[in-house]
Amino acid sequence: GQNIDQPTEMTATEGAIVQINCTYQTSGFNGLFWYQQHAGEAPTFLSYNVLDGLEEKGRFSSFLSRSKGYSYLLLKELQMKDSASYLCAVKNFNKFYFGSGTKLNVKP
């Protein structure tokens, strides 16, 4: 089967840095994707990694280690609007397998 694990919930302070981890065990791998989902809204794409290493996109960075089945999403200079759920997804051929999401609470 496919197994994607993320922490259920995290809290961080405005202006700080937070790291959301994701570990996976899947039968195949074509990339790891991160999505942001505000309450009551559809997920929106943030970033993806195919090769090992760090991908940076403004305040957001994502890291991948395929040998360890591990990824993290790093959010810098947190803003209140970053309060949302963050979904980790592994693409295996034509399917996406999602974790349950990490709810991030940003407090003033």
Add this chain to the structure above:
Amino acid sequence: GAGVSQSPSNKVTEKGKDVELRCDPISGHTALYWYRQSLGQGLEFLIYFQGNSAPDKSGLPSDRFSAERTGGSVSTLTIQRTQQEDSAVYLCASSTSGGALETQYFGPGTRLLVL
């Protein structure tokens, strides 16, 4: 341009009734996905369409669930004899061709409540 659209946005039905959920993908996108998201949970894959190929139905939870995609564009997800456990948000997503490095774009979802 227009994104993925879904209708209805909300649906309340009685247990045992059939429901149809509609998805309009982004124009030109040949890959279309349906997911189910129960409260506080991640997305559960239901079905995948790619062009004129046979759909991947491996995620459909029971034979009460079926989906069609007409003309390679609009898709309809049908749930027959609905049960209370079918209550969830049903999300549709599309991508250009479903290729390995492509991401998908989600619609706003249909919130289904079975009483």
